[in-house]
Amino acid sequence: MIAQAGYGNIRKYHMNEGHSALLTLELLNHRKRKENDELDFEAVRSQCVFTTHTPVAAGHDQFPYDLVAQVLGEVISFDYLRMLAGDEQLNMTLLALNLSGHVNGVAKKHGEVSQAMFPGYPIDSITNGIHALSWSCESFRNLYDRHIPAWRNDPLSLRYALNISLEEVWEAHMEAKRAIIEYVNRHLPKAFDPDVFTIGVARRATAYKRLDFILTDTDRLAQIAKTAGKLQLIYGGKAHPKDWPGKEVIKRIVNLSEKIDPSIRIAYLENYDMNLGALITSGVDLWLNTPLAPNEASGTSGMKASVNGVPSLSVLDGWWVEGCIEGFTGWSIGSAEHPDEVRELYNKLEYRILPTFYNKREEWIRIMQHCIAINGSFFNTHRMVQQYVLNSYFA
Numbered sequence: 001m002i003a004q005a006g007y008g009n010i011r012k013y014h015m016n017e018g019h020s021a022l023l024t025l026e027l028l029n030h031r032k033r034k035e036n037d038e039l040d041f042e043a044v045r046s047q048c049v050f051t052t053h054t055p056v057a058a059g060h061d062q063f064p065y066d067l068v069a070q071v072l073g074e075v076i077s078f079d080y081l082r083m084l085a086g087d088e089q090l091n092m093t094l095l096a097l098n099l100s101g102h103v104n105g106v107a108k109k110h111g112e113v114s115q116a117m118f119p120g121y122p123i124d125s126i127t128n129g130i131h132a133l134s135w136s137c138e139s140f141r142n143l144y145d146r147h148i149p150a151w152r153n154d155p156l157s158l159r160y161a162l163n164i165s166l167e168e169v170w171e172a173h174m175e176a177k178r179a180i181i182e183y184v185n186r187h188l189p190k191a192f193d194p195d196v197f198t199i200g201v202a203r204r205a206t207a208y209k210r211l212d213f214i215l216t217d218t219d220r221l222a223q224i225a226k227t228a229g230k231l232q233l234i235y236g237g238k239a240h241p242k243d244w245p246g247k248e249v250i251k252r253i254v255n256l257s258e259k260i261d262p263s264i265r266i267a268y269l270e271n272y273d274m275n276l277g278a279l280i281t282s283g284v285d286l287w288l289n290t291p292l293a294p295n296e297a298s299g300t301s302g303m304k305a306s307v308n309g310v311p312s313l314s315v316l317d318g319w320w321v322e323g324c325i326e327g328f329t330g331w332s333i334g335s336a337e338h339p340d341e342v343r344e345l346y347n348k349l350e351y352r353i354l355p356t357f358y359n360k361r362e363e364w365i366r367i368m369q370h371c372i373a374i375n376g377s378f379f380n381t382h383r384m385v386q387q388y389v390l391n392s393y394f395a
């Protein structure tokens, strides 16, 4: 299809997940050895690279060979296909692994997790990024335009955010915060307050993401809100229509939002999409991420928060293993020393995060600056594409 569309001279084919791996079979047929008309695995391998995206099993497609025969026919001999894609079923990931010259996971940790899943295949990592210009809100775009004009095409220069005054960073943040709070108050009868510490949790509602993790012990949470300072939680996220456990999580959060102690407000916003995602990631004070490790391959919403100066409190999984500098760009949950994740979450909120936000505002805004300068400047697509070019396409 690519050749028919007029793109004949492709140097590298980049397979994103196994879904596109059938292209290797087509290439095998097109690049047979001239001398004897045999399949040339090495030639195809030198033209293909592969990125795997998830440790979750459902993300790795497998198809029975009788279905393959029925739908595709014999693209290459089934003996060869079984050798390349697995004996039992056509495993799309295995097919891609066997015919790619470079393979990567989407964060350092995910590279290691994938390496353990597929021993025998060297797996590198190239950490995901977000498009800084698209995911920064208007007030921060204006701030960067004033102080760091090069940032739009060179987000590496966001490192100079360390030179922007704390007052201006705070002003830009409060503008974004008022926008999401007004949105919440327009859509729900909740009376959210822009001066109250606001936590954002928005992503696909599926079990391993554990959206309701912070609500494990609502009594403890209410006690924290009373002693360390009030809390508001803004939720968003849809479940797949067939993901019943995912829908149960949403139900549980909405039920709790109606009966939780009044020192805590909870809003579950409908219609989570990229626009609402941008509004939430830019407007809250803290981004909360509590997936069940090691299932989060990378995660990107915390990166969106970073480029808007919003620190994360997150389980050490995916990109956060690289992005977290404790107390500097945010906070971690769940290290080898603290296997009790939920207690660690509550302790950090009570003793470090809320006191800094409410009583040491300057220190808080410095943390916001570090998020932009250290993480916004790095976890973006400009850096990511350069690494693909240097380490994968031309390696």
Ligand SMILES: *Cc1c(COP(=O)(O)O)cnc(C)c1O
Pocket: 203, 204, 272, 273, 274, 277, 278, 298, 299, 300, 301, 302, 304
């Ligand atoms: C960013 C985003 C996601 C992905 O967020 P993760 O942290 O990678 O899970 C999903 N949906 C929407 C609408 C988003 O904006």
